[in-house]
Amino acid sequence: MRRKPTVDPQTRILDAAENAVAECGFAGASLRRIAQEARVNLATVYYYFRSKRGLVEAVLKRRFGPLREEHLALLREFEAANPGRPLPVEKILEAMLVPPLRLAAQDSARRQAVRRLFGRIVGEPNAETQEMLRHLRMESRTAFLKALQRSLPEAPRADLLWSVEFVSGALAFTLCNPRELEVETRGACNPANTEKVLAEMIRFFSAGFHALGRRPRKG
Amino acid sequence: MRRKPTVDPQTRILDAAENAVAECGFAGASLRRIAQEARVNLATVYYYFRSKRGLVEAVLKRRFGPLREEHLALLREFEAANPGRPLPVEKILEAMLVPPLRLAAQDSARRQAVRRLFGRIVGEPNAETQEMLRHLRMESRTAFLKALQRSLPEAPRADLLWSVEFVSGALAFTLCNPRELEVETRGACNPANTEKVLAEMIRFFSAGFHALGRRPRKG
């Protein structure tokens, strides 16, 4: 029954905790069930992660920590292709969307948990969690805003900030409950089709950004 | 200390439960604390709502149940203004956005709880909860899609479905953590300013919808 005895206990615990938090929320996730699913003694969880809060933070950092570097790397890559010139909004959107979409499109065993984890953190108002995520998102958000301002110099900064927020929200919402969307649309929308989602979002949102660029002042 | 002795116990319980779920999630909300905050005996909660699940369902139905009627009423009202003609997408967007925005803009005592409740239900993958919300959203979603298809006959149905999803996501995301957004943007974006949010979303998303109408086939 033991599938991969080579995976170290910390990873097994993190995987199990990710499943539990995704399914039951932060408060509903039980350390005992996590330890059981990870085939690990309950005290081992404390040995590695000190407390439940420490475990949850490790879960979030493992998944969402690398996103910042991927965001910045994609921006740099696109800018290197056409040095000195402002990026087209379509490329900026691609840099924003591709890393989370890739994250939510990995192997099917983890996919559902990762997607639901997105939804959990969005709705979690706990101050510590929010502060941690704010810190994780801050740097890439600044980079995206700077790129957008260069690409759409006529657009007011506040409008661009709002729009970035709207894109983030649409992305999070689309990722976190994929099955529901497929059911509700009777299969017309399949969030597992990453390329399709990316194309739809770029098409829809780039029009919004271009409209901002065309209107120099708020009407 | 008793502020409003006129409010009946059921309402006090629902208010307290709303606070608790918003703050601690469905699993983290404690009936004992809810009863205490509602200045009600623990048994009274069971007397009225049978179980914790029953209480949670009552909380959700009270808040999100009226949304469907408001959505449909707004659509009817706008259509009555120009009978027979397809609604402009700006009006459809207004009908989609105004009821939730109004809901999240009520008196300051309840506002924060209502907004956080939005985030909680978005991230909650519990099958029963999702099924209940699906049922609540289905009718108005169909009405919005129909109006959009009349207004943008060239746009593929799947694209419109996706776009409606994106709008819903952006709205939910914007509503559920207002303070964070204001902090992160250093005050440039204030989600409590309902008119501003509405104007920003209509401007941004209507451009996206118009772009769909202009492209008859997927490129």
Place this chain on the structure above:
DNA sequence: GCCCGTTTAGAACGAACGTTTAATTAGATG
């Protein structure tokens, strides 16, 4: 008067929770 829906009080149930402690194992080092 009494009845009945409502509300309170108090206690208890078993279960599950986060956390801690002390003892034990396994592996490397000397």
Place this chain on the structure above:
DNA sequence: CATCTAATTAAACGTTCGTTCTAAACGGGC
């Protein structure tokens, strides 16, 4: 082999949880 450290275990701590139960009070309507 003895020793030291890291890893792992079993057991227990006290608390809180959802839920149920009983008994008693309250208040308006027939």
